[in-house]
Amino acid sequence: MTKYREILRLTALGLSLRNIEKSLHVSQHTIIKVQRRAKELSLFWPLDEKLTEAELCKLMFPKEATRQKTKKMPDFSYIRSELMRNGVNRKLLWTEYLEECRRSGDEPLMYSQFCYHIQQDEQKRRATMHIPRKPGEQIEVDWTGDPAHLTDPYTGEIIDAYIFIGVMTYSQYTYAEAFIDEKQRSWITAHIHMYEFFGGVTPILVPDNAPTATNRKQSDRYEPVLIRSHEELAQHYNTAIIPARVRTPKDKPNAEGNVGHIYTWITAALRDEQFFSISELNEAIRTKLKSYNAARFEKKEGSRQSLFLEEEKPLLMPLPATRYELAEHRTATVHFNYHIAVDRMYYSVPYQYIRDKVDVRITDTVIEIFKDHQRIASHKRLYGRPGQYSTVLSHMPPDHQKYLEWNGDRFRKWAETVGINTYKVVDGILASGQVEQQTYRSCMGLLKLSERKSPAILEAACGKALRYSNKPSYKSIKSIIAYG
Numbered sequence: 453m454t455k456y457r458e459i460l461r462l463t464a465l466g467l468s469l470r471n472i473e474k475s476l477h478v479s480q481h482t483i484i485k486v487q488r489r490a491k492e493l494s495l496f497w498p499l500d501e502k503l504t505e506a507e508l509c510k511l512m513f514p515k516e517a518t519r520q521k522t523k524k525m526p527d528f529s530y531i532r533s534e535l536m537r538n539g540v541n542r543k544l545l546w547t548e549y550l551e552e553c554r555r556s557g558d559e560p561l562m563y564s565q566f567c568y569h570i571q572q573d574e575q576k577r578r579a580t581m582h583i584p585r586k587p588g589e590q591i592e593v594d595w596t597g598d599p600a601h602l603t604d605p606y607t608g609e610i611i612d613a614y615i616f617i618g619v620m621t622y623s624q625y626t627y628a629e630a631f632i633d634e635k636q637r638s639w640i641t642a643h644i645h646m647y648e649f650f651g652g653v654t655p656i657l658v659p660d661n662a663p664t665a666t667n668r669k670q671s672d673r674y675e676p677v678l679i680r681s682h683e684e685l686a687q688h689y690n691t692a693i694i695p696a697r698v699r700t701p702k703d704k705p706n707a708e709g710n711v712g713h714i715y716t717w718i719t720a721a722l723r724d725e726q727f728f729s730i731s732e733l734n735e736a737i738r739t740k741l742k743s744y745n746a747a748r749f750e751k752k753e754g755s756r757q758s759l760f761l762e763e764e765k766p767l768l769m770p771l772p773a774t775r776y777e778l779a780e781h782r783t784a785t786v787h788f789n790y791h792i793a794v795d796r797m798y799y800s801v802p803y804q805y806i807r808d809k810v811d812v813r814i815t816d817t818v819i820e821i822f823k824d825h826q827r828i829a830s831h832k833r834l835y836g837r838p839g840q841y842s843t844v845l846s847h848m849p850p851d852h853q854k855y856l857e858w859n860g861d862r863f864r865k866w867a868e869t870v871g872i873n874t875y876k877v878v879d880g881i882l883a884s885g886q887v888e889q890q891t892y893r894s895c896m897g898l899l900k901l902s903e904r905k906s907p908a909i910l911e912a913a914c915g916k917a918l919r920y921s922n923k924p925s926y927k928s929i930k931s932i933i934a935y936g
Contacts, residue, residue, distance in 0.1 A: 456508045457499060459486045462692050464497035465655045465769075475656075475692040489513065504826065524558035526566060528573040542567055588767030590621040590656040593643070595634055600719050600737075602632075605728045613733055615719065616642035620650065621658075625760035628718060628741050630733045640681055640778045652768025653689045660695070680781045688776040690769065717744045780814040784821075790847055794819055796838035799831045800847040860888050863895040870902060871911035873918055880923035894926035905933060 455476050462472045469480045476483075489512045490496070499508070526549050534540050546566045553560035561569065599612035614634045618627040627646045631638035647653055659682070686693045718740045727733040745757040754762075784792040786805045791798040794812060799819050801810065805828065813820040814833070819842075821829040831842040860882050867878035878895055885891040902910045913932040917924035 455505070456486055456512060457505060459483055460490055460495065460497045460499065461687075461690070463487055463490075465690065465692065467655055467692060471656060471692065471694065474694045486512065523561050523565075524553050524556070526561070526569065528570065531570055532573075542570065587622045587763045588620075588652075588654055588765075590658060591618050591646070591650075591654045592621055592658045593618045593646070594660045596719070598719055600630055600722065600727075600733060602727050602730065602733060613730060614638075615737070616646075618642075618646040618650075620654070620756075620760055620764055623756055623759035623764050625650070625745055625756045625764065626741065628737055630730060630737055632730055636679065636681060637778055640685055640776070643685055644776055647689060647771060650768065651765060652770060653691050654768060655691060657686065657691050657693050658695070659693060681779055684779060685776050688772060690772070717741075777815045777817070782812045782814065783809055784812050785809050790849075791841065791843070792821065797834040798839070798841045799829065799834075800841075800843040801829050802847045803849045858892060858896065860892075863892070863899075866899065870907045871914070873914035874898070874902075874907075874911050876918060877914040877924055877929065881926065884923060897926045898929060901930065901933060909933060 455478070458476055459472060459478070459482075462475060463483075467475070469483055472478075472483050473480050493512065495512070503511075526545075531545055534545055535542070543563070546563050549566065550560050560566075594617055596615040596617060599614050602611040602613050603609070604611060611632070613630040613632060615628055615630050616638070619625070627649045629642055629645055631642065643657075682693065718737055721740055722733075722736055725736065727736065745760075746755050748755050782794070784794070786792055786801045786808050788806055789798075790803040790806055791800050792810065792812065794814060799821065801821055805823060808823060810828070811822040811825075813822065817833055819831045819833050820827055829844065829847065831844075834840045834842055863878050863882065864875065867875040878898065881891050881894050881898075882888055898910065901913075910929070910933070913929050914924070916932055917928050921928070
């Protein structure tokens, strides 16, 4: 489905058609059509959060709201390698491509379209050009290839530390920070700290095609698919992410070039110093980074810092009011008790979703549960003793809700309306448990017997049971009624 919300969001940011196309991988024709239709309907960003993508599609293009099959694109890398073999031509490869589409049930391209896309792929691979950047337009981010080193203060073991860098494309003003790993939490945290260091946000962010940024299984060379948390980060900071292509350093030349500079100015300069913690290393990095940004250019006036402060920082978009909170995404199955398990804690979901698979968004404070991209439940995250439950009353089936509405006083009042014998039995049952709530099920059972038979029959059965015991059980009452 076309990302209508994202097209409108990036349009509101003032991005060009080309940059929106590169970020969302939709044609300029589609972008123009969405922009024109939104203007006709007076739809402007920000949109109502309750307006889903499907509803927006139906509102803007009713005829296209039904799901359309997308045509399968050929594997360009395979085609390039096959065309180099003797006797292999485009017609043969197209015939094989048609057969592959037939087996997979995908809609194929016509031969003219097939050839056109191959030609476009070849042109993209050959073409290189210098693209001048505007001040405050873009940040490039990457991990440096060579790690710094920490020393374990107890064992003396040498531990690698990985350095993240973010570069303002226009001024080359740079941010750097070391992390103990290159995992997703470190990657997202680095972006948060970087934006705070720059004091603002650019409309475009160009990351490396790393597994912490893009989903390698779903991406290809020209259509990278972002990791969910990275996409959420972009939405929180209202920026567009345009990942560099795999093994294409020219897509982010400033970050690639500054990797070597950072290695010389920081990693190599600190090679003879010993650090026992990541905080010690980052303190030394900040000192070196300050000198690096303040160093004067060799072939032009000023420094990275002066160029950034004078020409770029005034053009940055402001930081959001709150920091982005890193979220983990999982899938879960709703149990028969209409709860899902997250780290040995249990959170309720509307009972209609029992046995369904749902998406779970987990932060340090909140658990959010989604079905088909719609949020169906939200809970404060539980900590402490495993096995705790967070249950919302409206998520329960009606009969379960009714059960929860009862308590000891209400059971006693109901028993009084039936008769003195029933009251004595209910009062005895409620007093028999260590915790009163343990006896509610038995009292509810007596209430159900009253509904299925009659209050008079229940009262008579309770009177008979009291002749044999001062505290008869629910089972004994049930047996007396069953045997008449």
